[in-house]
Amino acid sequence: MQYKVVKEYTDTPKHPIVVVQGEQLTVMEESDAQGDWPNWVLCRGEDKKGWVPKQILTIDAEIAIVKSDYRAVEHRLAVGERLTAEFELNGWIWCEKTGDKGVMGWSPLNHLARV
Incomplete structure (x- = not known):
C-alpha cells in the first residue's frame, strides 16, 4: 500500500x-x-x-x-514524501520511505493520504 x-x-x-x-x-x-x-x-x-x-x-x-x-521507531515526515506500508496498527503504519531502502518505522495515518 x-x-x-x-x-x-x-x-x-x-x-x-x-x-x-x-x-x-x-x-x-x-x-x-x-x-x-x-x-x-x-x-x-x-x-x-x-x-x-x-x-x-x-x-x-x-x-x-x-x-x-x-x-517504537518513528519516521520524521515532510510533505510530499512517499511511503510503502507493510501493515497498519491502531492509526499508524509500519512502513519504509521511498528512497530510504530498508529503513522501517512507524508513521501516523492522520498525516498521510493513500496514493
Whole structure:
C-alpha cells in the first residue's frame, strides 16, 4: 500500500521504547478508545517508557507482559514524501520511505493520504 505525506510530522520520540517478548512492564495509562489512536498503552519498564500497542500485551491490573517484540521507531515526515506500508496498527503504519531502502518505522495515518 502506498501513501503520500500531507502533513509534516516531527514529534518522534528521542528514545523510542523497545520491548521484547516475556518482558514485564508497568501500565501507566491507556489511550482514549474514541481518539485518533485507540489501543495504545503507556508503559514503563527498566530504564524505558513509551506507548506500546495493546494487542501485544497481556494486562493484569497495573502489570503488562509483552507477547511479542516491538520497537517504537518513528519516521520524521515532510510533505510530499512517499511511503510503502507493510501493515497498519491502531492509526499508524509500519512502513519504509521511498528512497530510504530498508529503513522501517512507524508513521501516523492522520498525516498521510493513500496514493
